[in-house]
Amino acid sequence: MIDYVMEFLHDRFGRKIEYLRISLTDRCNMRCYYCMPNGSPDFVKSQDLLDADEIGLVVGAMADRGLRKVRLTGGEPLLRPDIVDVAATVAGTPGLKDVALSTNGLLLKNRAAALVAAGVRRANISLDSLDPIKFARVTGSPFHSRVLAGIYAALDAGMSPVKINIVALPDLDLADMSAFLYWAQRHALHLRFIEEMPFGAADSVGPSNARLRTMIEALAGDLEFLPHNPLADLVPPCRIPGESWTITFISPMTGPFCGACNRVRLTARGFLKLCLDEDLGLDLAPLIRSGADRRELSDRIRHAIYHDKPERHHFADDDFDRRGRIMARIGG
DSSP: OSSSOOOOOOOTTBBBOOEEEESOSSSOOOOOOSSSOOOOEEEEEEOOOHHHHHHHHHHHHHTTTTOEEEEESSGGGGTTTTHHHHHHHHHTTTTOOOEEEEEETTTTTTTHHHHHHHHHOOEEEEEEESSHHHHHHHHSSSOOHHHHHHHHHHHTOOOSSSSEEEEEOOOOHHHHHHOOOOHHHHTTTEEEEEEOOOOOOSOOSSEEEEEEHHHHHHOOOOEEEEOTTTTOSSOEEETTOSSSSSSSEEOOTTTTOOGGGEEEEEEEEEEEEEEEOOEEEEEEHHHHTTTTTTTHHHHHHHHHHHHOOOOOOTTTTOOOOOOOOOOOHHOO
């Protein structure tokens, strides 16, 4: 229990920071071209990754200042042998309301129940196509059925909601959309369509979410938008009238939502990254390993967020430099 009063995390633009995405590793067992293309350079050595206690220290320092949600991500977080220990450490932090997981699902079938027992309540699972051939072309993996098994295991283990992350790639067509809608209806899965961003080998040439919405409404009729909890979604979800599952359009390119940004990221190297496309932030690993306590970390993090978090991303700027920007390094 802390015995001092501290100011909440906020930036100079008035945004309250309540959400931390933690990359547990930059390694992955897929090679999606928009995230980790073949030939990605050096991975973080295992001894340089933050361990469960170090991650817990960062989360605790931020929870003292109002952090309410943590998402465990990567790379592929389930490649961490201690993923369940990390999840339990994070979930045990006083003040947190939500611990979630982002995964490609390949290893989830045998981990879902243990993760729920450790305190993970929800999952976002990447699946860009229900067509195994398209899936293999995008991911470099033939294990489409393993991802489906992981999704169903998450549902069986009681994770709720289970959301499917679908990057809007150039060949996402009406047949794909119809398959996703039927599948989501059958299993009460929530769909999240994410505009392609200029990372890895991606050129941000996929369809806009406005186009995807037109496709969905051609199949299912007009969508209705719902009230939303900003801690769960920065943009309001919508649904097909009468359905319990939702559809969310994440539009960083055509409809940026930076004004509502409530998050920062901790990379696998222990760097607190303040915006998805910026290098501004605070290297926490040397602070932790030189003996900084929770109060010092909390103060340094608050100072960095207030002074250095930028107002917006710059993906659409003509001079945006994508060199060296690989999504798996940053944390999806």
